[in-house]
Amino acid sequence: MNRKELDPESSPEAAFGARIRRLREERGWKQEELADRMGYSGTHISAVETGRKMPTLRFSRNADQVFGTGETADTFERQYREIRHGSLLEGFPQYVGYEGRAVEIRLYEVGIIPGLLQTPEYARALAEGDVWRGSITPEQADDRVSFLAERQAALVRPRPPTMLVVMDESCIRRQVGGDGAMAAQLDRLLEFAELPNTVLQIAPFDMVERRPFNLPMNLLTLSDLSAVAYAESQMRGHLERDTTLVLPLLAAYHQLQAESLSQAASVAMIREARKGTP
Incomplete structure (x- = not known):
């Protein structure tokens, strides 16, 4: 079985994937078992673990639920936010x-x-401006707008x-x-x-x-x-x-x-x- 070794220090995505793999292996689960628990394919789990696919908000929340990290200070959702927003935030x-x-x-x-x-339309316009400048991707723009809606709802x-x-x-x-x-x-x-x-x-x-x-x-x-x-x-x-x-x-x-x-x-x-x- 080919196994790609990851350097968690190489990138935030690698750190996320390495942590998923570590917690999965600690529980003795194969990728397909974790995939069933999270509602994804084994191929998707493999791609996230090896840093080939960016985690999404849904994936991160599912991981918190499956691994029981949702109530901790170091959730997968928080790690995902840090990947998405980077050093700017x-x-x-x-x-x-x-x-x-x-x-x-x-x-x-x-x-x-x-x-x-901000209204959703105003927030979307700002995010799309950043996409036009090439500073973020369209997916990051979607996440930025949805994250803002979550912040507003929390109040x-x-x-x-x-x-x-x-x-x-x-x-x-x-x-x-x-x-x-x-x-x-x-x-x-x-x-x-x-x-x-x-x-x-x-x-x-x-x-x-x-x-x-x-x-x-x-x-x-x-x-x-x-x-x-x-x-x-x-x-x-x-x-x-x-x-x-x-x-x-x-x-x-x-x-x-x-x-x-x-x-x-x-x-x-x-x-x-x-x-x-x-």
Whole structure:
């Protein structure tokens, strides 16, 4: 029997495949046995184990169910997310885990509408732009949009988190996805501003040097009152859980809110921008 030896360090896909193989062999299962348990063919299992086929979200979740890793800190789904998003979103899978159980979410965004407030059409347009530039594949674009929908759904709970959102004015001025998609997106923002657990503000262009952040910032407060921060540069993301480092970011966010337009003035600006779309 020919057996391809894998170097788990050679790539994230190889690490994923090697882990599938290791857990399968620890249980004494042949590839066909695992295939039956997961609902795939033996050929498919072989291709994933040897790194010839990329794992999918469904495959990863099935693996977590079969191997009992779904409730652990190192799930196959998390490993899959890291493969899909790569270094651009380092720390992001962990951040999303905190986001789903946060009691308070503070967001600041520049240039695009924050993901948690995006409509499917707006999110699809952004993803397809990345496909056109060649930075992601069409399959990765599909995964990005579906992953965003999952994040948004996780916030629809009996006691939803308080959401405080500040957007740079560029977010509502930049046309994404055409007039129709942009009009629907601005309508979504107006609906968001009416919710009882939200505050929406615009940081206007004339705020200039008074703006405390130059890059997007995500700040979470958890039920135990601990705080988590997540920020991305062009190349990678960073998750910060050290309270002594997160508290100054919270203070800066309070300054940002104080300098930004009130929610009433922000809504008026969004309505004005909406008039320019059909």
